[in-house]
Amino acid sequence: MKTRLNLTRLAELDRQFCEFAKLRLHATPRCGWAKTVRLALGMSSKALGDRLGMTAQGVRKLEQAEADASITLKTLMRLADGMDCEVHYVLLPRTSLLEQVVKRAHEVAGGLHEVSPRTRQLSTEPETLEMLGTLFAQASRRGFW
Structure with missing residues (x-):
């Protein structure tokens, strides 16, 4: 299967993970x-x-x-x-998936720049996602991670 970066899907997952992130506040019982x-x-x-x-x-x-x-x-x-319950599990990212991809793109490009709050805000806008998608499409996928 060909690996393809889908920024729209990453943004959607980030929105969904925001709800799950609230569960972090509740520690697992000992x-x-x-x-x-x-x-x-x-x-x-x-x-x-x-x-x-x-x-x-x-x-x-x-x-x-x-x-x-x-x-x-x-x-x-x-x-x-046995207790009439269901098990649901989720891989909950420590940081936004988009932030991770942008940070990695900076690292691959040779810069160790921090992802700014403005970048985080822009990363949910459709125009920005399209621009980032074009940028990442030009980047070498092999060796990205």
Whole structure:
């Protein structure tokens, strides 16, 4: 598959990620989300185990694996399903995707300029996206990242 920089898509993803970024303010509970939700439901580990066809001890091991970030997505989905929950995950960029691309373009061009607040503001305007798209189309894609 040919890799192509799509600035319009990057801008749209950046807008969507703004909503997810609000979740960063809420830290993951120390005991993990699975145990937190189970306890909030008033469900015992035995009751959840019965729903999943496993022992209470097995449930506690899975909850610990989730809290330690060593659980697989498939197992987490099974655990969530036992509590009538869904698992959604997202790769949340630390900075704007457009900022990352513009910063990298500056680095590739030999400059180590910071991305200005004005650039951030302009990066959502259609004319700017078109101009940046033309600029990036001229840049060598091989070795960009």
